[in-house]
Amino acid sequence: MNFLELPLFQSLSDQELEQMKTSGCLRTASYKKNDIIFSTGSTVSEIGNVLSGSVNVENIDFWGNKSILGNMNEGHIFAETYALCREPMMVDAVAASNCEILFLNLKVLQEKNCTSSWYSKIQRSLLAMCSRKNLMLSERIFCTSSKTVRSRLLTYLSAQSRKHGNHRFQIPFDRQQMADYLNLDRSALSKELSRMKKEGILDFHKNEFVLKNEML
Template sequence: MNCQSLSHTQLFLGMSPQDIEEVLPCLGAHERSFAKGEAILRAGDVTREIGLVEKGSANVVVNLYWGETRIFGHIPRGDIFAQNYAALPDQQTTCDIVAVEPARVLFVSLERLLTTCTRACGYHHQLIYNLVRISAEKSLGLSRRMMHIAPKTIRGRVLSYLSELAARQGGPRVRTPFSRQQLAEYLGVNRSALSKELGKMRQEGLLTYHLSEFVLSDDALHQA
């Protein structure tokens, strides 16, 4: 396990590589690798562990009853997932966690993280603090997605999402973590309809784009 890399993640924020190396055995930590498109967790699974993406990235995918899928979120390198399910005994997951690219995941026991171990190491309080902060940020992320899909039009959803990215990424040039199909699923729209609307917005001078990179004009930011 690369403790130097882990020291830069939000879960282990404030801990040195040496601190992390010492605490990992207390957490029952273990690693697994996943191929692109492989499910890290499937809907219906029960887990008592938190996952931390050490390499690659993953999407949160919901499979609807009639066969369609929706992407509810993206899990970049260094981020965690499944903390809510791990906190509830016997709670089945309601979504798939799917590797977007070859990924390596560190799993740690939530129970061990929240409980001071027999060695009485002093790192659990820092980990609990970090976990609470991460959970709050994820809750805000879910609220942002609800805001993005609130507009009735595709254009409204696109502008809501891209303007929020512009605010977070510090300028009108933004990069999304999604392919075009994944972006359509995240915004809850049809892919061909999304592509058509993006074409119209480009013709009107609201934005330009190439693959997952977009540049918003001043007019687009004012309309958002």
């Protein structure tokens, strides 16, 4: 993915992007699936931008139970709140697939480049992206606040359908990841999906779903 195609950098000119590259606040790194990019307890000064692949934001409690709080695909950012606040991370950022990440070092950006022409542009873009990220987190709260397995599934799949603008869509999770995202037992989730399929509410194959009830 071209750097200027990233939402964080779209307002920059070619010249300003080149200035950023030479300023020392950008670096890229590649990760394999399941590699930990940022770990719980670490203090970070960098924001991750997904150039290719995808990244899961995960929380594992004291007893080893995992919850997936979000999935970031191409163009999305992660760890921005922790980089801005300089607080220890309460989550892990994990490669959900083989991926390439562009890191923006906020410490270098703020200490050495605050007078640059592109500094205020990055700030505005970052604010807009943080606001959209809050909407994503709100979506998960809506999904997990329902009491039954079916209602959580309907809330999540309905939201995915609206997001894609189609009753046929793909989700970024396998079954275990879907269960972790919705705070459900995988077996209970699979059984409910099978019941909903028999009832004609939906159809699915792996991570592709088709919603059949126009009222959803």
